[in-house]
Amino acid sequence: MTVLTSTTALAQAPSILDVGDGVVLPILLKVALVLGLFFVVPLVGGYLEHKVMGRMQNRRGPVEAGPFGSLQLVADGIKFIQKEDIIPRAADKPMFALAPGLALVPALLVFLVIPLGPGVFAVDLELGLFYALAITSISVLGILLGGWASANKFSLIGGLRAGAQLIAYELPLIITAITVAVMAGTLSLVGIVEAQANFTLPGLEGFNLWFVFPQIVGFAIFFVAAMAELSRPPFDMPIGDSELVFGYMTEYTGIKFAMFLLTEYAGMITMSALMVVLFLGGWQILPGVATPGCEGAAGIMSCDPIGIAISVLVTLAKIMGLVFLMVWARVAYPRLREDQLQRISWLVLVPLSLANLAFVTILTVVL
Amino acid sequence: MAQTSLPGTGLLKGLAVTVKHLFKRPATLMYPYERNELAPRTRGVIALMDENCTVCMLCARECPDWCIYIDSHKETVPPAKEGGRARTRNVLDRFAIDFSLCMYCGICVEVCPFDALWWSPEFEYSEYTMDALLHEKDKLREWADTVPPPPALDEGAEAPAEVTEAIAKAEKELEAAAQKEADKAAAAEAATTEAKAGGSGPKKADEPKVAAGEIDQETYDALIAEGKSERIARSKAKAAYVKKEKARLKAEADAGGGDAEAAPTPKAADIKVEAGQIDQETYDALIAEGKTERMARAKAKAAWVKKEKARLAAEAESAAGAGAPAGEEAEPPSPTDAAGSDQAPSTDAPAEEPAATRKLGDVHVEGTGEIDQETYDALIAEGKSERIARAKAKAAWVKKAKQAKLDEEGGA
Incomplete structure (x- = not known):
């Protein structure tokens, strides 16, 4: 574990934010990038969800706040700040106050390792994938804590459901991620993107393939598990308005409630970003297409500023595409029953992902 | 169990339905900017034509919410003809409907026997406070102007009795x-x-x-x-x-x-x-x-x-x-x-005895209220009412005056 003490040893590729010789400026820039991503992209995702869900339900979605209602979530945030912050008398007050933060901070920290483009990331850890998955699973502690500290049976049941659900779906999620790591031969997220740029099938030299093509099953498992991990409908039993009031969020008001909501939206973005990196070739526009202004492996590395901008936009577009898929599933499907949820995970997804892992591992070794 | 379709087809069907709706025009009507065409007899608010109200209180008594407040006083109307009986009439002082209590059942409109209450299609009268929803008769009268005319009768229908x-x-x-x-x-x-x-x-x-x-x-x-x-x-x-x-x-x-x-x-x-x-x-x-x-x-x-x-x-x-x-x-x-x-x-006009002489009819005497005291006293003594006695005495005075005029002319 001595390796972990040295940041230089962990960093794989240099970030474009490492400018100058100083220490303070790059750190400030990286903090700005992570906070900017954390506060802006989830709002865009939330706006997309509002609009798409509205249109799919023959509504218009937000229209009043800002142009085409685009500032609705900002207005909601301001409203949440103004709301009274109520803490139930029976609640465990320090834990009650701590829980939203405990859920929110990991969602923020995941953005640290997510690469949006060539060099556009805060840090490229050698264990980037491991770090991302490990950090996301901390969020469940905040949810469990919130459910317990609320001193409310609905909150407690919601928190426990969330715990059970996250344990159940963490497994297929991680196994699928391992499968990708096996194919890429690295845990670094930038490294996985690079691996996809270089991945070709025999007979198709010169035309790289994203991992989604050989791993369509793995992608499907990861997608379903990610939605369950985020408690997104149709896997929102921890919230289950019709049975649990609002699950672990029942007793939360104002800014604390907003923090839980932001955790969910930020989680949508980070999970989508992970899927983009693991399966969809990162910032590459299309398989086999080089980004203008870039060179290197499959034409997606060592870019000039225009190439970097295009790459970032491509990544964000892919993320929003996945968010759209999540919203689409949310509108189309009703909430599952708790036992159906557990059954899908343990009896379908876990065996499937294990078989997938075995299959891919054997293929990788053989080929 | 017969497998009618491939597993997962239902899931895809669900996605197809939702994505189809994504490209449909939303059903939303952008209300403050666009307005729906309301049905002609929309029941928006209860309007009052206070000139028709006779303060019969039927509406206030039938109201299940007791949200109609009526105040009135009685006024004496002088008789239409002299000697007639003075009538009393109810005058509406206050007619208010508390729309924070009203449940829009329309019973008051139904029971109103004089068409004083009407359904108006106005519906934009929300207020910031509950007590501002208590509307007095001035406001209710304004709404009465928005009541649409009654629908046309069917072809060949019998006209209403009124x-x-x-x-x-x-x-x-x-x-x-x-x-x-x-x-x-x-x-x-x-x-x-x-x-x-x-x-x-x-x-x-x-x-x-x-x-x-x-x-x-x-x-x-x-x-x-x-x-x-x-x-x-x-x-x-x-x-x-x-x-x-x-x-x-x-x-x-x-x-x-x-x-x-x-x-x-x-x-x-x-x-x-x-x-x-x-x-x-x-x-x-x-x-x-x-x-x-x-x-x-x-x-x-x-x-x-x-x-x-x-x-x-x-x-x-x-x-x-x-x-x-x-x-x-x-x-x-x-x-x-x-x-x-x-x-x-x-x-x-001056009264005349039907049996009066022919000449008497040619004489015109304008009575200005004078009475023949003698006749009056006699009638009162007879036990007639003051009103009758006065009327007859007046007639008697006119007759006398005419006779006097005739005599004067004859003398001249």
């Missing part, structure tokens, strides 16, 4: 006016020796003045015999008297104006016309117009009586050699002669 009655009433009034005109014209014709047909109406002053009060005993008996009530018989007999008296006075005037030295002409009052016959022409015309048999018969009877009288009067005139062409056709009777005898104007 409308039919109102039309009938208006027609009757028109007929009465026409009848009056005709009477006037006839009077003018009879009064002038020039015998101008369709001449302009005579001056008002030429209209003989007859005081109501006496009854025509003959008519009265006839009506009683017919089984009419005493009241009706009395009023009709009174009217008949007035009419007869007028005819008599007219004839007198004719005699006086036409040839002062002529032999006394048969008085118009002597022209006795037995009612009972009908004017077939009028009757047919009315039936053809679609009037009921009863109405047609009544009007035709009246027309006949009128014609007959006119004929007799003309005969009498020609017999007296007054210069009027013999056999002159009377003014063609209005086909819809409306209860002519009932329409006779009762005037407050």
Whole structure:
């Protein structure tokens, strides 16, 4: 574990934010990038969800706040700040106050390792994938804590459901991620993107393939598990308005409630970003297409500023595409029953992902 | 278990349905900017036409929420005719509906017997406070202006009773006016020796003045015999008297104006016309117009009586050699002669004894309220009411004054 003490040893590729010789400026820039991503992209995702869900339900979605209602979530945030912050008398007050933060901070920290483009990331850890998955699973502690500290049976049941659900779906999620790591031969997220740029099938030299093509099953498992991990409908039993009031969020008001909501939206973005990196070739526009202004492996590395901008936009577009898929599933499907949820995970997804892992591992070794 | 489709087809179908709706036009109506076309009889708010309200309180009592507040006071209305009874009338002071309580059941609108409450299609009257939803009658009246007119009746539908009655009433009034005109014209014709047909109406002053009060005993008996009530018989007999008296006075005037030295002409009052016959022409015309048999018969009877009288009067005139062409056709009777005898104007002109001398009728005395104290005292002593005594004493004064005038003239 001595390796972990040295940041230089962990960093794989240099970030474009490492400018100058100083220490303070790059750190400030990286903090700005992570906070900017954390506060802006989830709002865009939330706006997309509002609009798409509205249109799919023959509504218009937000229209009043800002142009085409685009500032609705900002207005909601301001409203949440103004709301009274109520803490139930029976609640465990320090834990009650701590829980939203405990859920929110990991969602923020995941953005640290997510690469949006060539060099556009805060840090490229050698264990980037491991770090991302490990950090996301901390969020469940905040949810469990919130459910317990609320001193409310609905909150407690919601928190426990969330715990059970996250344990159940963490497994297929991680196994699928391992499968990708096996194919890429690295845990670094930038490294996985690079691996996809270089991945070709025999007979198709010169035309790289994203991992989604050989791993369509793995992608499907990861997608379903990610939605369950985020408690997104149709896997929102921890919230289950019709049975649990609002699950672990029942007793939360104002800014604390907003923090839980932001955790969910930020989680949508980070999970989508992970899927983009693991399966969809990162910032590459299309398989086999080089980004203008870039060179290197499959034409997606060592870019000039225009190439970097295009790459970032491509990544964000892919993320929003996945968010759209999540919203689409949310509108189309009703909430599952708790036992159906557990059954899908343990009896379908876990065996499937294990078989997938075995299959891919054997293929990788053989080929 | 038969597998009808591949597993997972349902999931894809669900996605297809939702994505199809994604590209449909949203059903949302952007309300403040766009407005829905409301149904014509939309029940938005309850409006009040306070001029129709009689403060009967039915709405307030029927309201399940007790959200209607009504205040009123009684006002005394002076009698329409002198000597009549003063009436009391409810005057609406306050009419308020608390729309924070109202549940829009519409029972008040249903029960209102005078069409004072209406459903208005206005619905944009939200307020920031609950108590601001208590709307007073001014506001409710404003809403009444937004009430749409009632929907048109179906093709060939029977007109509502109210409308039919109102039309009938208006027609009757028109007929009465026409009848009056005709009477006037006839009077003018009879009064002038020039015998101008369709001449302009005579001056008002030429209209003989007859005081109501006496009854025509003959008519009265006839009506009683017919089984009419005493009241009706009395009023009709009174009217008949007035009419007869007028005819008599007219004839007198004719005699006086036409040839002062002529032999006394048969008085118009002597022209006795037995009612009972009908004017077939009028009757047919009315039936053809679609009037009921009863109405047609009544009007035709009246027309006949009128014609007959006119004929007799003309005969009498020609017999007296007054210069009027013999056999002159009377003014063609209005086909819809409306209860002519009932329409006779009762005037407050100086009263005259029917048995007074001929000359007395020529004298005009304007009474200004003087009474004959002697008569008054006598009547009071007899136990008559003050009102009657005063009225009769007034009449007596007029009579005396006329006599005095005549005597004066005679003396001169």
